[in-house]
Amino acid sequence: MNVSGLGVIAVLEACKGVLALLVAVGVHALAGVDLHQEALNVFAYLHLAESNHYVEMSLHSIDKITNSGLTMVTTIALGYALIRFIESYGLWHQMRWTEWFAFLSGAVYLPFEIYEVVNDQNAITIGVLVINLVVVSYMYYVLKSGSGKHAPQESGSRVSHSL
Incomplete structure (x- = not known):
């Protein structure tokens, strides 16, 4: 896999x-x-x-x-x-909406994590910040490049009627 x-x-x-x-x-x-x-x-x-x-x-x-x-x-x-x-x-x-959700929910924590690293530098605060930066950066890359394989969106199926 x-x-x-x-x-x-x-x-x-x-x-x-x-x-x-x-x-x-x-x-x-x-x-x-x-x-x-x-x-x-x-x-x-x-x-x-x-x-x-x-x-x-x-x-x-x-x-x-x-x-x-x-x-x-x-x-x-x-x-x-x-x-x-x-x-x-x-x-x-x-699913595309969860890619956006992961990007936004990760990005919202960054200022707090930076604050924690500035006030208390230790392996945990630095590790959490680095992991979140990697996740947010990767999600930005996925969203920007459209590299995720998404299920094709269904556009209302039309039935052709021949007379």
Whole structure:
């Protein structure tokens, strides 16, 4: 099987969808759990005292988390996963509208990723920026050159009537 650049990007988008789905399931699993107590258990396992400044800050933040907040995060993660799966399917099948969507949705993140690299240069921020630049550049190339194989558009079929 010959996988094109669009196929590679489709797989990348599907992986992002799977990660978002895992986040949704993980966050949903936290509903109804005593997060404060679970955090205390983790801190005790790590031998961190409750009086530690960072432990206190963490517990204070954890106490602000509500079930409705968890539900909202779960819903957003599920929506994001759905969008990534649809985009992945469309790219895999070389649908023109998903090529535009991949280009625009990738390009919209670039300013934020550049900002992150400027403020916190590390392997992750640089890697994310480089990958997104490659994806956006390739999608620009595909759109500009029309190199994707697209299904022929049907122009209303006309029936010829001979009398």
